[in-house]
Amino acid sequence: MSGDAANLALPLSRLSAGTSEATTLYRELRKPLLRYLVCLGLSSDEAQDVVQDAFLNLHRHLAAGGSQENIRGWLFRVAHNQARNRQNRYDRNFSAPSDEEIDGASHEETPERAVLEKEKFRQLGKAIRLLTPPERECLLLRAAGLRYREIGEVIGIATSTVNDTVARAIKKVADKCNV
Amino acid sequence: MCDFSEKLVAWLDHELSFEEAAELERHLEGCLECRSGVDAYKRASSELSAYCDEILESQARRGTSRLVLAAATIGAAAAVVALILALPRTRVERSALHRVQAAAAASPAIVAKGMPAVAKPIQKVHRRHAATPVQNQGANDAAAPGQASFALPEEPAIQIAIPADEMFPPGAIPEGMHFVADLTIAADGSAERLRLSPQLAAVERSTNQP
Numbered sequence: 001m002s003g004d005a006a007n008l009a010l011p012l013s014r015l016s017a018g019t020s021e022a023t024t025l026y027r028e029l030r031k032p033l034l035r036y037l038v039c040l041g042l043s044s045d046e047a048q049d050v051v052q053d054a055f056l057n058l059h060r061h062l063a064a065g066g067s068q069e070n071i072r073g074w075l076f077r078v079a080h081n082q083a084r085n086r087q088n089r090y091d092r093n094f095s096a097p098s099d100e101e102i103d104g105a106s107h108e109e110t111p112e113r114a115v116l117e118k119e120k121f122r123q124l125g126k127a128i129r130l131l132t133p134p135e136r137e138c139l140l141l142r143a144a145g146l147r148y149r150e151i152g153e154v155i156g157i158a159t160s161t162v163n164d165t166v167a168r169a170i171k172k173v174a175d176k177c178n179v
Numbered sequence: 180m181c182d183f184s185e186k187l188v189a190w191l192d193h194e195l196s197f198e199e200a201a202e203l204e205r206h207l208e209g210c211l212e213c214r215s216g217v218d219a220y221k222r223a224s225s226e227l228s229a230y231c232d233e234i235l236e237s238q239a240r241r242g243t244s245r246l247v248l249a250a251a252t253i254g255a256a257a258a259v260v261a262l263i264l265a266l267p268r269t270r271v272e273r274s275a276l277h278r279v280q281a282a283a284a285a286s287p288a289i290v291a292k293g294m295p296a297v298a299k300p301i302q303k304v305h306r307r308h309a310a311t312p313v314q315n316q317g318a319n320d321a322a323a324p325g326q327a328s329f330a331l332p333e334e335p336a337i338q339i340a341i342p343a344d345e346m347f348p349p350g351a352i353p354e355g356m357h358f359v360a361d362l363t364i365a366a367d368g369s370a371e372r373l374r375l376s377p378q379l380a381a382v383e384r385s386t387n388q389p
Contacts, residue, residue, distance in 0.1 A: 044238035
């Protein structure tokens with residue numbers, strides 16, 4: 001699992017400490033949320049909108065005296081549902097970003113390595129697009145640092161199902177990419 | 180396939196219980212297949228994380244480049260507008276001299292008023308002299324500073340000498356009768372008013388003599 005997990009394990013009591021803590025929370029969770037939404041198939045602008053709405057909802061939720069348990073899972077669930085709503089509203093199916101989404105301006109020092117890197121990402125994108133939606137969502141939420149229980153809460157499936165789905169998805173990706 | 184292979188990913192994600200994890204770790208020591216599986220899943224997870232980062236960064240770069248392009252377009256448009264606004268917008272008035280010159284150039288026999296030494300206003304002009312070169316008094320006056328060469332004249336500034344044969348049939352005008360035409364030129368160079376004054380050459384000569 002990603003190393004972000006430890007950083008994102010937020011002590012919920014921090015939320016009551018004031019605006020600075022809320023700012024810290026936004027700073028820590030904004031990028032993982034954006035990354036999940038963009039990899040889910042939203043455009044950058046759409047992802048920004050969803051993240052802002054999610055934090056706005058969090059503010060309302062906390063102001064209304066809502067539960068402060070597992071704020072990270074709560075935010076991902078809200079963002080995931082909003083992405084789903086957009087999917088239904090615009091009658092489209094989200095899938096992994098196409099190869100064109102990768103502009104190739106990577107950090108590689110030489111053009112050859114940049115080409116190899118882009119090819120690797122192209123293969124990964126192809127493998128991810130072949131996954132079923134639950135497999136893709138489980139894999140991306142896992143890459144965002146969520147635990148299986150949290151993934152289950154976001155998607156609405158049992159933790160044991162998440163376990164099996166993640167294992168199946170990661171094997172498919174490993175086989176397709178020959179890693 | 181090894182029975183433990185289904186638990187490898189969960190073990191990597193620290194999702195197994197303490198007892199299950201300990202059992203799997205003992206198994207890994209003697210199972211090459213599961214160790215290779217763990218390595219492959221680790222690499223796949225790492226690559227997947229890098230892929231997600233790359234997608235996010237590509238989207239951000241694309242958004243930035245769109246912003247830069249939009250800013251450049253707006254900047255270029257603003258520069259063009261500023262350039263247009265900065266251009267001098269003063270209207271260049273054609274001076275009276277230029278208008279007189281233009282009118283004189285368009286007419287075959289225009290003489291400026293007040294230049295009797297060169298072109299006498301009372302003068303019989305024969306047809307063959309109709310195309311006499313224009314005598315431009317204004318151009319001579321322009322060299323002298325302080326004169327009103329570039330000011331609009333308050334009264335008709337030029338006289339046009341027209342041969343009588345051009346206007347009347349032969350014999351209709353008594354011998355020695357001439358016409359002086361006072362032509363007022365409008366601002367656009369067109370003839371605004373034409374006034375003909377009949378004069379006798381003999382009377383003119385006698386009145387001109389001291």
